[in-house]
Amino acid sequence: MATPYTRRNFLKTSSVMAVSAAGGLLTVGCGGGDSGSDELLPLVNPYYTQAVHGPYERISIGRLELAEGGVLPNCELAVATFGTLNADKSNAILIPTWYSGTSKIMEQVYVGPDHALDPSKYFIVIVNQIGNGLSTSPHNIGGALGGPNFPKVRISDDVRAQHRLLTEHFGIRSLALVVGGSMGAQQTYEWAVRYPDMVKRAAPLAGTACNTEHDFLFTKTLKDALSSDPGFDAGRYDLPEDVAAGLGRHAKMWTVMGWSTEFFRLNRHRALGFDSLRAFVDGFMIPYFAPMDPNNLLAMAWKWQRGDVSLLTGGDKAAALGRIKAKVFVMPFSTDMFFPPSDCLAEQVLIPNSAFRPITTVDGHLGLFGTDADAIAQVDLNLRELLALPA
Numbered sequence: 263m264a265t266p267y268t269r270r271n272f273l274k275t276s277s278v279m280a281v282s283a284a285g286g287l288l289t290v291g292c293g294g295g296d297s298g299s300d301e302l303l304p305l306v307n308p309y310y311t312q313a314v315h316g317p318y319e320r321i322s323i324g325r326l327e328l329a330e331g332g333v334l335p336n337c338e339l340a341v342a343t344f345g346t347l348n349a350d351k352s353n354a355i356l357i358p359t360w361y362s363g364t365s366k367i368m369e370q371v372y373v374g375p376d377h378a379l380d381p382s383k384y385f386i387v388i389v390n391q392i393g394n395g396l397s398t399s400p401h402n403i404g405g406a407l408g409g410p411n412f413p414k415v416r417i418s419d420d421v422r423a424q425h426r427l428l429t430e431h432f433g434i435r436s437l438a439l440v441v442g443g444s445m446g447a448q449q450t451y452e453w454a455v456r457y458p459d460m461v462k463r464a465a466p467l468a469g470t471a472c473n474t475e476h477d478f479l480f481t482k483t484l485k486d487a488l489s490s491d492p493g494f495d496a497g498r499y500d501l502p503e504d505v506a507a508g509l510g511r512h513a514k515m516w517t518v519m520g521w522s523t524e525f526f527r528l529n530r531h532r533a534l535g536f537d538s539l540r541a542f543v544d545g546f547m548i549p550y551f552a553p554m555d556p557n558n559l560l561a562m563a564w565k566w567q568r569g570d571v572s573l574l575t576g577g578d579k580a581a582a583l584g585r586i587k588a589k590v591f592v593m594p595f596s597t598d599m600f601f602p603p604s605d606c607l608a609e610q611v612l613i614p615n616s617a618f619r620p621i622t623t624v625d626g627h628l629g630l631f632g633t634d635a636d637a638i639a640q641v642d643l644n645l646r647e648l649l650a651l652p653a
């Protein structure tokens with residue numbers, strides 16, 4: 263097996279094949295000879311590919327100025343579409359993605375002829391959020407903005423980028439529905455507040471419009487779990503495997519907060535095929551996050567912490583939520599420990615034309631992954647009702 267190259271060495275060679283510790287082949291971009299600079303090259307991580315997450319198409323929306331002052335010179339969004347846009351372009355549904363997720367899990371769990379999100383009726387556009395590894399992200403941008411130098415991206419930046427994509431690339435000016443889970447819910451709220459005339463219906467699942475201090479702290483501990491690993495090396499690690507300890511701690515914290523105490527008391531992990539909590543952590547939670555790029559996760563975590571629609575209204579949450587013209591079903595998951603129903607209800611009462619539709623499940627926040635078929639059936643029932651409401 264070839265000695266795995268480190269990224270720093272790539273600048274000295276035009277193009278190399280490296281073999282990751284996991285045995286996957288990593289193909290790196292051309293180094294352009296020995297530039298002598300310490301720029302990071304884009305690294306093709308085998309996890310963030312069509313083979314794992316396809317089909318999707320990478321569409322450039324050009325230069326994206328960011329709310330925090332940075333810029334993405336050429337922002338590319340990875341997009342998966344299902345169904346056909348009708349003649350008057352009135353049947354478009356947008357689905358943004360959540361932390362660590364891609365368009366693939368949204369397709370697998372929420373889209374299909376047996377779901378409310380039925381491609382035979384709607385043109386469904388799933389847009390991968392910036393930083394998630396398929397769209398422009400720390401691990402794939404390369405150059406001076408690569409890795410730890412990736413600029414700070416906010417929820418509003420994703421939503422403006424998605425708006426440019428839909429209006430300029432697809433010619434879509436009306437959305438029958440925007441629906442997303444967790445960080446996808448944060449983007450859903452941002453869409454409904456920022457573009458009230460475009461969004462006809464909105465369904466935030468297991469997420470809030472304004473992140474809470476508790477959730478900010480939870481996400482800070484996730485970030486610390488990654489960055490405190492010496493292998494992280496201030497974000498200049500070579501491969502995710504170099505940060506395996508941090509990714510493992512991050513996975514264990516997700517195990518604690520992402521499910522629920524009921525989930526374990528009722529042995530739901532056994533129902534999922536794991537005969538112990540330890541086996542569930544070692545066999546599912548750690549392997550799920552292990553191939554992911556830590557700088558990508560940190561970029562999304564920074565964004566997640568600062569989800570706040572009131573930035574548009576000088577900090578006035580009621581004014582922001584009052585801007586919404588869409589019909590809204592607020593759909594928390596009943597045992598969610600970081601976007602609890604109580605936090606979601608406190609926002610829903612501020613939204614005109616809205617209803618509070620909690621989803622009953624013992625699987626907590628990560629019930630979003632589709633582990634509880636009944637929870638997804640409840641989501642479908644509510645989405646069918648919402649889609650049947652007149653715009």
Ligand SMILES: CCOC(C)=O
Nearest residue numbers: 360361444445446566
């Ligand atoms: C699992 C998805 O979680 C978030 C915060 O997006």
